[in-house]
Amino acid sequence: MNFRPTKRHRIYEGKAKVLFEGPEPGTLVQYFKDDATAFNNKKKGTIVGKGVLNNRISEYLMMKLTEIGVPTHFMRRLNMREQLIRKVEIIPLEVVIRNIAAGSLAKRLGIEEGTQLPRSIVEFYYKKDELNDPMVTDEHITAFGWASPYEIEEIMQLSLRINDYLSGLFLGIGLRLVDFKLEFGRLWNHEEMRIVLADEISPDNCRLWDVQTNEKMDKDRFRQDLGKVEEAYQEVARRLGILAENPTSTDTQVQYFQSEKTDK
Ligand code: TMP
Ligand code: ASP
Numbered sequence: 612m613n614f615r616p617t618k619r620h621r622i623y624e625g626k627a628k629v630l631f632e633g634p635e636p637g638t639l640v641q642y643f644k645d646d647a648t649a650f651n652n653k654k655k656g657t658i659v660g661k662g663v664l665n666n667r668i669s670e671y672l673m674m675k676l677t678e679i680g681v682p683t684h685f686m687r688r689l690n691m692r693e694q695l696i697r698k699v700e701i702i703p704l705e706v707v708i709r710n711i712a713a714g715s716l717a718k719r720l721g722i723e724e725g726t727q728l729p730r731s732i733v734e735f736y737y738k739k740d741e742l743n744d745p746m747v748t749d750e751h752i753t754a755f756g757w758a759s760p761y762e763i764e765e766i767m768q769l770s771l772r773i774n775d776y777l778s779g780l781f782l783g784i785g786l787r788l789v790d791f792k793l794e795f796g797r798l799w800n801h802e803e804m805r806i807v808l809a810d811e812i813s814p815d816n817c818r819l820w821d822v823q824t825n826e827k828m829d830k831d832r833f834r835q836d837l838g839k840v841e842e843a844y845q846e847v848a849r850r851l852g853i854l855a856e857n858p859t860s861t862d863t864q865v866q867y868f869q870s871e872k873t874d875k
Pocket of ligand 2: 649650652815830834
């Protein structure tokens with residue numbers, strides 16, 4: 612089965628998404644694949660239905676953030692796997708916001724996974740696969756001109772606001788937002804420039820732990836071979852209220868793939 616459109620001009624293909632030229636100037640179509648990678652492409656796989664779920668989850672979260680005044684690149688969802696977005700100039704940084712020690716922070720600083728951090732910590736990584744996305748500081752970012760001090764300040768403020776809002780939203784559905792990764796872009800309007808949230812927010816780039824059981828409900832299930840990966844993504848969508856209540860996992864997939872076909 613190949614749902615990928617072939618007519619439009621492909622601008623960029625990443626590990627989990629493809630960007631196509633949009634219908635109007637200044638727009639792009641963001642297509643969500645089922646491909647999953649980890650450890651900078653060393654581990655590769657497919658999470659069946661992931662693209663469909665991440666498209667919906669990211670749409671939902673970006674719309675919620677828009678409602679509280681966070682500017683984003685999201686315009687509207689087009690179909691099961693695609694959304695229309697504003698074309699932005701991507702700032703080459705991966706911004707990681709952490710609330711609880713996990714992943715690379717736990718390893719690097721020898722802090723036990725699950726330890727509540729004294730406060731939320733924002734980290735910057737230089738977005739460069741060839742270099743394995745190295746961690747950088749404001750000094751590197753401003754010296755090499757990846758972002759200005761004003762832009763860094765804006766990114767910090769937006770990140771913390773997004774973190775506060777999403778932490779509450781996820782807690783409301785029994786999930787702890789352990790950490791997550793954001794990307795930002797520059798949106799130009801004549802002479803004026805605004806920093807906007809770009810990319811996606813989904814279980815691919817968040818760590819979400821069940822409040823009751825501490826069960827991992829995100830891409831760590833794929834990274835660490837924990838099994839039930841599709842089910843975890845579906846459960847996040849279900850708790851957000853964007854999936855039918857209590858369908859069996861097969862029903863959900865069938866339901867999605869049927870509507871996916873009729874979408875095109
Ligand atoms: P880390 O603990 O591996 O540094 O990851 C921190 C958060 O960032 C985690 O929620 C996963 C996310 N992340 C990405 O989305 N892309 C990446 O390339 C990496 C390394 C992490
Ligand atoms: N490092 C990313 C992750 O683990 C994916 C990748 O780089 O292949 O989320």
